[in-house]
Amino acid sequence: MDNQELLWLEQARRGDQLAFGKLVQAYQRPVYNLAYRMLGNAAEAEDAAQETFVRMYTKLHTYQSDRKLSSWVLSIASHYCIDRLRRRRFNWLSLDEEPVAAVLPSGGRGPEERALCRETRDEVQSLVDRLAPGYRAPLILRYWHDLSYAEIAQVMGLSVQAVKSRLHRARLQLADARVQSGATLVMTAAGAR
Protein backbone atom coordinates (compact mmCIF):
# COMPACT_ATOMS: atom_id res chain seq x y z
CA MET A 1 0.00 0.00 0.00
CA ASP A 2 1.43 3.38 -0.94
CA ASN A 3 1.70 6.34 1.42
CA GLN A 4 -1.12 8.20 -0.27
CA GLU A 5 -3.56 5.36 0.39
CA LEU A 6 -2.36 5.14 3.98
CA LEU A 7 -3.09 8.83 4.38
CA TRP A 8 -6.58 8.47 2.86
CA LEU A 9 -7.22 5.52 5.15
CA GLU A 10 -6.27 7.50 8.25
CA GLN A 11 -8.40 10.46 7.13
CA ALA A 12 -11.34 8.14 6.38
CA ARG A 13 -11.03 6.61 9.85
CA ARG A 14 -11.46 10.10 11.26
CA GLY A 15 -14.65 10.47 9.22
CA ASP A 16 -13.32 12.23 6.12
CA GLN A 17 -15.79 11.27 3.38
CA LEU A 18 -13.68 12.76 0.62
CA ALA A 19 -10.70 10.60 1.58
CA PHE A 20 -12.90 7.50 1.63
CA GLY A 21 -14.17 8.47 -1.82
CA LYS A 22 -10.54 8.43 -3.02
CA LEU A 23 -10.13 4.90 -1.66
CA VAL A 24 -13.31 3.82 -3.44
CA GLN A 25 -11.95 5.37 -6.62
CA ALA A 26 -8.69 3.46 -6.22
CA TYR A 27 -10.29 0.05 -5.55
CA GLN A 28 -13.54 0.23 -7.51
CA ARG A 29 -12.16 -1.68 -10.49
CA PRO A 30 -10.80 -4.79 -8.70
CA VAL A 31 -13.85 -4.97 -6.44
CA TYR A 32 -16.30 -4.58 -9.33
CA ASN A 33 -14.40 -7.16 -11.41
CA LEU A 34 -14.41 -9.66 -8.56
CA ALA A 35 -18.13 -9.12 -7.95
CA TYR A 36 -18.96 -9.48 -11.64
CA ARG A 37 -16.94 -12.70 -12.03
CA MET A 38 -18.49 -14.09 -8.87
CA LEU A 39 -22.12 -13.12 -9.51
CA GLY A 40 -22.26 -13.18 -13.29
CA ASN A 41 -24.27 -10.06 -14.07
CA ALA A 42 -23.74 -6.32 -14.06
CA ALA A 43 -26.64 -5.25 -11.84
CA GLU A 44 -25.78 -7.63 -9.02
CA ALA A 45 -22.07 -6.90 -9.41
CA GLU A 46 -22.65 -3.17 -8.98
CA ASP A 47 -24.85 -3.68 -5.94
CA ALA A 48 -22.37 -6.12 -4.35
CA ALA A 49 -19.42 -3.84 -5.06
CA GLN A 50 -21.22 -0.88 -3.47
CA GLU A 51 -22.12 -2.97 -0.43
CA THR A 52 -18.48 -4.07 -0.15
CA PHE A 53 -17.38 -0.45 0.19
CA VAL A 54 -20.10 0.33 2.72
CA ARG A 55 -18.91 -2.64 4.79
CA MET A 56 -15.34 -1.54 4.34
CA TYR A 57 -16.23 1.89 5.73
CA THR A 58 -17.92 0.41 8.80
CA LYS A 59 -14.92 -1.87 9.41
CA LEU A 60 -12.18 0.71 8.87
CA HIS A 61 -11.22 0.63 12.55
CA THR A 62 -10.55 -3.14 12.35
CA TYR A 63 -8.03 -2.86 9.50
CA GLN A 64 -4.52 -3.81 10.54
CA SER A 65 -1.73 -2.06 8.68
CA ASP A 66 0.45 -5.18 8.45
CA ARG A 67 -2.05 -6.50 5.89
CA LYS A 68 -2.24 -5.37 2.27
CA LEU A 69 -5.20 -3.04 1.83
CA SER A 70 -6.10 -4.66 -1.51
CA SER A 71 -6.21 -8.13 0.14
CA TRP A 72 -8.42 -6.78 2.90
CA VAL A 73 -10.87 -5.14 0.49
CA LEU A 74 -10.98 -8.23 -1.74
CA SER A 75 -11.54 -10.36 1.33
CA ILE A 76 -14.64 -8.34 2.25
CA ALA A 77 -15.87 -8.51 -1.36
CA SER A 78 -15.30 -12.26 -1.81
CA HIS A 79 -16.97 -13.19 1.48
CA TYR A 80 -19.95 -11.00 0.67
CA CYS A 81 -20.29 -12.49 -2.84
CA ILE A 82 -19.99 -16.06 -1.50
CA ASP A 83 -22.77 -15.35 1.02
CA ARG A 84 -24.90 -13.89 -1.72
CA LEU A 85 -24.35 -16.86 -4.00
CA ARG A 86 -25.23 -19.28 -1.22
CA ARG A 87 -28.47 -17.42 -0.67
CA ARG A 88 -29.43 -17.96 -4.31
CA ARG A 89 -29.82 -21.71 -3.66
CA PHE A 90 -29.71 -23.10 -7.14
CA ASN A 91 -27.76 -25.83 -8.84
CA TRP A 92 -24.29 -24.52 -9.58
CA LEU A 93 -23.85 -26.87 -12.51
CA SER A 94 -26.84 -25.46 -14.41
CA LEU A 95 -26.54 -22.86 -17.10
CA ASP A 96 -29.83 -21.14 -16.38
CA GLU A 97 -28.46 -17.69 -16.04
CA GLU A 98 -27.19 -15.63 -18.89
CA PRO A 99 -24.89 -12.81 -17.87
CA VAL A 100 -26.12 -9.33 -18.55
CA ALA A 101 -23.82 -7.09 -20.54
CA ALA A 102 -21.36 -5.13 -18.42
CA VAL A 103 -19.73 -1.87 -19.29
CA LEU A 104 -16.61 -2.64 -21.22
CA PRO A 105 -13.76 -0.37 -22.22
CA SER A 106 -14.87 0.95 -25.57
CA GLY A 107 -12.10 3.38 -26.44
CA GLY A 108 -10.64 2.61 -29.87
CA ARG A 109 -12.59 -0.63 -30.39
CA GLY A 110 -14.65 -1.26 -33.46
CA PRO A 111 -18.07 -2.96 -33.40
CA GLU A 112 -16.64 -6.34 -34.47
CA GLU A 113 -13.92 -6.27 -31.85
CA ARG A 114 -16.44 -5.28 -29.18
CA ALA A 115 -18.73 -8.15 -30.19
CA LEU A 116 -15.83 -10.61 -30.02
CA CYS A 117 -14.84 -9.20 -26.67
CA ARG A 118 -18.39 -9.62 -25.36
CA GLU A 119 -18.54 -13.17 -26.70
CA THR A 120 -15.29 -14.10 -24.95
CA ARG A 121 -16.46 -12.51 -21.73
CA ASP A 122 -19.78 -14.35 -21.85
CA GLU A 123 -18.11 -17.65 -22.64
CA VAL A 124 -15.70 -17.28 -19.74
CA GLN A 125 -18.48 -16.13 -17.41
CA SER A 126 -20.70 -19.08 -18.29
CA LEU A 127 -17.75 -21.33 -17.45
CA VAL A 128 -17.11 -19.65 -14.11
CA ASP A 129 -20.85 -19.70 -13.27
CA ARG A 130 -20.67 -23.50 -13.16
CA LEU A 131 -18.43 -23.55 -10.13
CA ALA A 132 -19.60 -23.59 -6.53
CA PRO A 133 -18.81 -20.33 -4.67
CA GLY A 134 -15.98 -21.87 -2.66
CA TYR A 135 -14.18 -22.88 -5.85
CA ARG A 136 -15.13 -19.85 -7.87
CA ALA A 137 -13.48 -17.27 -5.62
CA PRO A 138 -9.93 -18.77 -5.64
CA LEU A 139 -10.06 -19.15 -9.43
CA ILE A 140 -11.12 -15.52 -9.91
CA LEU A 141 -8.52 -14.23 -7.47
CA ARG A 142 -5.87 -16.27 -9.27
CA TYR A 143 -6.76 -15.37 -12.87
CA TRP A 144 -8.05 -11.82 -12.70
CA HIS A 145 -6.35 -10.48 -9.62
CA ASP A 146 -3.08 -12.30 -10.05
CA LEU A 147 -2.86 -13.27 -6.39
CA SER A 148 -0.47 -15.95 -5.17
CA TYR A 149 -1.66 -19.00 -3.22
CA ALA A 150 -0.56 -17.34 0.03
CA GLU A 151 -2.50 -14.16 -0.80
CA ILE A 152 -5.63 -16.09 -1.83
CA ALA A 153 -5.38 -18.04 1.43
CA GLN A 154 -5.23 -14.77 3.37
CA VAL A 155 -8.14 -13.22 1.46
CA MET A 156 -10.38 -16.27 1.89
CA GLY A 157 -9.25 -17.34 5.34
CA LEU A 158 -8.06 -20.74 4.07
CA SER A 159 -4.81 -22.69 4.28
CA VAL A 160 -2.44 -22.64 1.29
CA GLN A 161 -3.04 -26.37 0.92
CA ALA A 162 -6.79 -25.80 0.65
CA VAL A 163 -6.28 -23.11 -2.01
CA LYS A 164 -4.03 -25.46 -3.99
CA SER A 165 -6.62 -28.22 -3.79
CA ARG A 166 -9.55 -25.95 -4.72
CA LEU A 167 -7.76 -24.53 -7.76
CA HIS A 168 -6.92 -28.03 -8.91
CA ARG A 169 -10.52 -29.19 -8.55
CA ALA A 170 -11.85 -26.03 -10.20
CA ARG A 171 -9.64 -26.72 -13.22
CA LEU A 172 -10.79 -30.32 -13.41
CA GLN A 173 -14.47 -29.31 -13.27
CA LEU A 174 -14.13 -26.50 -15.77
CA ALA A 175 -12.11 -28.52 -18.28
CA ASP A 176 -14.69 -31.33 -18.12
CA ALA A 177 -17.59 -28.90 -18.40
CA ARG A 178 -15.97 -27.21 -21.37
CA VAL A 179 -15.50 -30.50 -23.21
CA GLN A 180 -19.04 -31.67 -22.41
CA SER A 181 -20.60 -28.41 -23.53
CA GLY A 182 -18.52 -27.97 -26.65
CA ALA A 183 -16.31 -25.03 -27.44
CA THR A 184 -19.10 -22.47 -27.86
CA LEU A 185 -20.66 -22.29 -24.44
CA VAL A 186 -22.79 -19.26 -25.25
CA MET A 187 -24.78 -21.32 -27.75
CA THR A 188 -25.14 -24.16 -25.25
CA ALA A 189 -26.43 -21.78 -22.62
CA ALA A 190 -29.05 -20.44 -25.02
CA GLY A 191 -30.12 -23.96 -25.92
CA ALA A 192 -30.41 -25.05 -22.30
CA ARG A 193 -33.10 -22.47 -21.54
Added chain:
Amino acid sequence: MHNEIEILMSMVFDGEATPAEAAQVRAHLTTCAACSESWQRWQVLDTCLASAPPLIPPPDFVASVMARLGERRRRRSRSRWFGSGMVLASALVLVGFWLIVAALLWWGHQHPLEVGIALSSGAQFLSSLTWILRGLGTLFGSVDGVVLKLGAGFGLSLTFALVLLWFWVMSRSPGWVRMPAPMH
Protein backbone atom coordinates in the same frame (compact mmCIF):
# COMPACT_ATOMS: atom_id res chain seq x y z
CA MET B 1 0.01 -40.84 -8.76
CA HIS B 2 -2.20 -39.11 -11.35
CA ASN B 3 -3.81 -37.00 -8.66
CA GLU B 4 -0.43 -35.88 -7.31
CA ILE B 5 0.80 -35.01 -10.78
CA GLU B 6 -2.44 -33.17 -11.54
CA ILE B 7 -2.00 -31.02 -8.44
CA LEU B 8 1.56 -30.27 -9.56
CA MET B 9 0.26 -29.46 -13.06
CA SER B 10 -2.17 -27.02 -11.53
CA MET B 11 0.70 -25.44 -9.59
CA VAL B 12 2.74 -25.11 -12.79
CA PHE B 13 -0.13 -23.22 -14.43
CA ASP B 14 -0.34 -20.93 -11.42
CA GLY B 15 3.43 -20.32 -11.37
CA GLU B 16 3.65 -21.85 -7.89
CA ALA B 17 5.67 -24.98 -8.71
CA THR B 18 9.38 -25.15 -7.95
CA PRO B 19 11.76 -25.87 -10.90
CA ALA B 20 12.13 -29.46 -9.65
CA GLU B 21 8.35 -29.94 -9.54
CA ALA B 22 7.97 -28.44 -13.01
CA ALA B 23 10.62 -30.83 -14.33
CA GLN B 24 8.82 -33.74 -12.69
CA VAL B 25 5.59 -32.73 -14.46
CA ARG B 26 7.33 -32.41 -17.83
CA ALA B 27 8.94 -35.83 -17.44
CA HIS B 28 5.61 -37.42 -16.50
CA LEU B 29 3.81 -35.85 -19.45
CA THR B 30 6.14 -37.54 -21.93
CA THR B 31 5.15 -40.97 -20.60
CA CYS B 32 1.48 -40.57 -19.59
CA ALA B 33 -1.11 -40.07 -22.32
CA ALA B 34 -3.98 -39.35 -19.90
CA CYS B 35 -2.10 -36.58 -18.07
CA SER B 36 -0.83 -35.21 -21.36
CA GLU B 37 -4.43 -34.93 -22.58
CA SER B 38 -5.46 -33.20 -19.34
CA TRP B 39 -2.55 -30.80 -19.73
CA GLN B 40 -3.71 -29.83 -23.23
CA ARG B 41 -7.29 -29.32 -22.03
CA TRP B 42 -6.10 -27.17 -19.17
CA GLN B 43 -3.97 -25.13 -21.55
CA VAL B 44 -7.04 -24.31 -23.65
CA LEU B 45 -8.95 -23.45 -20.49
CA ASP B 46 -6.09 -21.28 -19.25
CA THR B 47 -6.02 -19.34 -22.52
CA CYS B 48 -9.80 -18.94 -22.43
CA LEU B 49 -9.81 -17.61 -18.85
CA ALA B 50 -6.82 -15.35 -19.38
CA SER B 51 -8.36 -13.84 -22.52
CA ALA B 52 -11.42 -12.46 -20.71
CA PRO B 53 -11.35 -8.67 -20.97
CA PRO B 54 -11.32 -6.52 -17.81
CA LEU B 55 -14.62 -4.98 -16.74
CA ILE B 56 -15.16 -1.34 -15.99
CA PRO B 57 -17.54 -0.16 -13.24
CA PRO B 58 -20.21 2.43 -14.20
CA PRO B 59 -18.97 6.04 -14.34
CA ASP B 60 -21.10 7.12 -11.36
CA PHE B 61 -19.94 4.24 -9.17
CA VAL B 62 -18.10 6.32 -6.54
CA ALA B 63 -21.03 8.73 -6.22
CA SER B 64 -23.42 5.79 -5.77
CA VAL B 65 -21.27 4.32 -2.99
CA MET B 66 -21.11 7.65 -1.18
CA ALA B 67 -24.89 8.10 -1.53
CA ARG B 68 -25.50 4.61 -0.13
CA LEU B 69 -23.13 5.31 2.74
CA GLY B 70 -24.98 8.53 3.57
CA GLU B 71 -28.36 6.77 3.44
CA ARG B 72 -27.07 3.96 5.70
CA ARG B 73 -25.80 6.51 8.23
CA ARG B 74 -29.11 8.38 8.27
CA ARG B 75 -31.04 5.12 8.68
CA ARG B 76 -28.80 4.02 11.55
CA SER B 77 -29.26 7.36 13.29
CA ARG B 78 -33.07 7.14 12.85
CA SER B 79 -33.18 3.56 14.10
CA ARG B 80 -31.10 4.48 17.16
CA TRP B 81 -33.59 7.21 18.12
CA PHE B 82 -36.49 4.93 17.30
CA GLY B 83 -34.99 2.11 19.37
CA SER B 84 -34.38 4.35 22.38
CA GLY B 85 -37.94 5.71 22.15
CA MET B 86 -39.41 2.23 21.93
CA VAL B 87 -37.42 1.00 24.94
CA LEU B 88 -38.50 3.99 27.00
CA ALA B 89 -42.12 3.61 25.96
CA SER B 90 -42.13 -0.13 26.69
CA ALA B 91 -40.55 0.47 30.11
CA LEU B 92 -43.25 3.00 30.97
CA VAL B 93 -46.00 0.68 29.78
CA LEU B 94 -44.50 -2.17 31.82
CA VAL B 95 -44.25 -0.14 35.01
CA GLY B 96 -47.82 1.08 34.56
CA PHE B 97 -49.12 -2.42 33.86
CA TRP B 98 -47.45 -3.96 36.88
CA LEU B 99 -48.54 -1.17 39.17
CA ILE B 100 -52.16 -1.56 38.05
CA VAL B 101 -52.01 -5.36 38.51
CA ALA B 102 -50.41 -4.96 41.94
CA ALA B 103 -52.97 -2.35 43.03
CA LEU B 104 -55.96 -4.38 41.82
CA LEU B 105 -54.74 -7.54 43.52
CA TRP B 106 -53.82 -5.74 46.74
CA TRP B 107 -57.10 -3.92 47.11
CA GLY B 108 -59.13 -6.90 45.95
CA HIS B 109 -57.49 -9.20 48.54
CA GLN B 110 -56.95 -11.86 45.91
CA HIS B 111 -55.42 -15.27 46.63
CA PRO B 112 -51.68 -15.84 45.90
CA LEU B 113 -52.64 -18.37 43.17
CA GLU B 114 -54.37 -15.59 41.28
CA VAL B 115 -51.34 -13.43 41.87
CA GLY B 116 -49.24 -16.11 40.18
CA ILE B 117 -51.57 -16.12 37.19
CA ALA B 118 -51.34 -12.35 37.00
CA LEU B 119 -47.53 -12.49 37.13
CA SER B 120 -47.49 -15.10 34.38
CA SER B 121 -49.73 -12.90 32.25
CA GLY B 122 -47.32 -10.04 32.88
CA ALA B 123 -44.41 -12.17 31.67
CA GLN B 124 -46.38 -13.05 28.53
CA PHE B 125 -47.06 -9.38 28.00
CA LEU B 126 -43.34 -8.60 28.33
CA SER B 127 -42.49 -11.30 25.80
CA SER B 128 -45.10 -9.99 23.33
CA LEU B 129 -43.78 -6.48 23.76
CA THR B 130 -40.25 -7.63 22.88
CA TRP B 131 -41.54 -9.25 19.69
CA ILE B 132 -43.51 -6.14 18.79
CA LEU B 133 -40.36 -4.09 19.35
CA ARG B 134 -38.35 -6.41 17.11
CA GLY B 135 -40.99 -6.35 14.41
CA LEU B 136 -41.17 -2.58 14.39
CA GLY B 137 -37.38 -2.43 14.40
CA THR B 138 -37.27 -4.58 11.26
CA LEU B 139 -39.92 -2.43 9.67
CA PHE B 140 -38.22 0.90 10.32
CA GLY B 141 -34.61 -0.25 9.91
CA SER B 142 -32.61 -2.37 12.30
CA VAL B 143 -32.75 -1.26 15.90
CA ASP B 144 -29.27 -0.88 17.27
CA GLY B 145 -28.17 -4.14 18.94
CA VAL B 146 -26.83 -2.45 22.07
CA VAL B 147 -30.06 -0.50 22.59
CA LEU B 148 -32.12 -3.67 22.17
CA LYS B 149 -29.96 -5.59 24.69
CA LEU B 150 -30.12 -2.73 27.17
CA GLY B 151 -33.89 -2.55 26.77
CA ALA B 152 -34.31 -6.30 27.19
CA GLY B 153 -32.02 -6.29 30.26
CA PHE B 154 -33.91 -3.39 31.76
CA GLY B 155 -37.29 -5.05 31.16
CA LEU B 156 -36.11 -8.34 32.65
CA SER B 157 -34.61 -6.67 35.76
CA LEU B 158 -37.79 -4.69 36.22
CA THR B 159 -39.88 -7.85 36.03
CA PHE B 160 -37.76 -9.62 38.64
CA ALA B 161 -37.80 -6.59 40.90
CA LEU B 162 -41.60 -6.37 40.70
CA VAL B 163 -42.00 -10.11 41.33
CA LEU B 164 -39.77 -9.88 44.42
CA LEU B 165 -41.62 -6.78 45.59
CA TRP B 166 -44.93 -8.55 45.19
CA PHE B 167 -43.81 -11.57 47.24
CA TRP B 168 -42.36 -9.30 49.91
CA VAL B 169 -45.67 -7.44 50.16
CA MET B 170 -47.63 -10.70 50.20
CA SER B 171 -45.37 -12.23 52.87
CA ARG B 172 -46.27 -9.33 55.17
CA SER B 173 -49.97 -9.85 54.63
CA PRO B 174 -51.58 -12.34 57.11
CA GLY B 175 -52.60 -15.75 55.79
CA TRP B 176 -50.83 -15.35 52.42
CA VAL B 177 -49.93 -19.06 52.27
CA ARG B 178 -53.49 -20.19 52.93
CA MET B 179 -54.82 -22.46 50.17
CA PRO B 180 -58.32 -21.91 48.73
CA ALA B 181 -61.17 -23.64 50.54
CA PRO B 182 -62.08 -27.01 49.00
CA MET B 183 -65.15 -26.92 46.77
CA HIS B 184 -68.21 -28.92 47.84
